[in-house]
Amino acid sequence: MKNRISDDSNNNLQEKMIEQALKTGGFLFPESIEEVKEFERIYGTTDVILPVELQEPTFLYSKSDIGNYFENIKSPGENFAMARIRPIGSGSNDKRGSRNIGRA
């Protein structure tokens, strides 16, 4: 009985160690303060080489937003002056693709 309890707790510890190593070893994004600290202790906080697509946050105001905006104008003369592009997060009910259309 005593051995079984010991085996179980050993198993639990092993599983906890694997879980912890996965969460702080770059297999998963750390999701708690302690995990972030541990990840940064191991991998440091040095700069990484970024692709050009991440140099500027242009994807926040993407072509599709602008494209959809023009596609949805039925009568440009009527709507053009009223519409304006709003960045993501500027409205509570915004939905990607249609959120920037025709909001004054």
Added chain:
Amino acid sequence: MKVTTQTKPIEINFTDQQIVDGLKDDDLKKLKLFQRYFFDKFKGYIYKIAIQRCLSFHDSQEMATDITQQTFINAFRKIPDFDLSRELDTSKHEYLIKAWLGKIANNCFNKEYAKRKDFVYLDDLESKPEEKEYDLFESLYGEEPVEVPNMFRTKLREAIQKLTDIQRHVIEVYAGEGCLDNNRKKLSKKAMNFLCKTHDARPDNIRQIKFRALKKLKKNCF
């Protein structure tokens, strides 16, 4: 894909609290400015992990870039629910933001993974109303970590390489939910459903895959 060394982020004199507050500003000019600050400050952190997570994919750089971009798009949508002022110790703010972004990024990874498996993953794990007991902010503090020796990390990295793609993904999802040890916590229905659909398998098969993968990892690590 072209790569370039990271440009120096804009000099930021704002605190994390001010930046998060700025992301909730109604003034569009200010909002854009703070989105830029926030993105510049945290993009390197997210991309660094994303590229590690995506290493086994042939288009790892593109996938990591997509995940990074989507993480920030989702973060800016969810920012009204993120209340950094609940933590009075400002030295913890940066860690809290990174942990919060991590939750969003893990979800984005799953979506990208499902896309590559030709499964359209429409369910956004974080967009649905959470259970009453669930406190997003509280969850960012986590449990006291166990000590993991460096030697063990190296062995685990090698052992993970020996797993099949499916085994690895199943183990990662279980670990992400803190369910590797079944006695402690069961995998959520949502996560099980996601695994079943992505890998076209039944819950029993998924549990079997997890059991075998975990056994392999233990055999190689201990």
